Amino acid sequence: MNQDIYLETRRIILRRLTEADVEHLFELDSDPDVMRYLTGGVPHTRSFIVAKAMPHYLGFYERFEAFGFWAAIEKASGAFIGWFHFRPFRENAHEIELGYRLQKASWGCGYATEGSLALIDKGFRELGVNKAVATTMASNKASRRVMEKVGLRFEKEFAFPGEPFPGWSAEDCMEVTYGLTREQWMSSIS
DSSP states (O other), X not given: OOTTEEEEOSSEEEEEOOGGGHHHHHHHHTXXXXXXXXXXXXXXXXXXXXXXXXXXXXXXXXXXXSOEEEEEEETTTOOEEEEEEEEEETTEEEEEEEEEEEOGGGTTTTHHHHHHHHHHHHHHHHSOOSEEEEEEETTOHHHHHHHHHTTOXXXXXXXXXXXXXXXXXXXXXXXXXXXXXXXXXXXXXX
């Protein structure tokens, strides 16, 4: 397997992001629907992607051998469909955060579930992960369904750590955390 490929599933390839992905990331983050639960629907600018997002994403490759952000490529078409991350959660090396951001055209196709299952499996089988966690806005039912489908369990609801998005109440901005320990994962596969 190509060393730049992190993981392959039946329908997608997860590979390292590169500077050449700036336009893909800009297109993804330009969609207000994609950004709804991340920024209240405010798109990221190209300059934000270049100056802030891309250096942040690429910086994980320097700090961690096996964790970071990965471009999701649809095998059948070769198209960029979004990204996944599997990274230390709030700098806690014992908990790894799962995340995904997919283009709207890829929603409802099972890609988020497929990629997440593969990352969780790799994490527990190969990378010594003790716990996988994921967070989202409490009102993001689609993302919560993915978390539940891949075996993560609801842990807590908490207030968004910042100002509510424009037009959103503090109640609208509640977040949730889901998690799965190695022991829970092992009992689910036996």
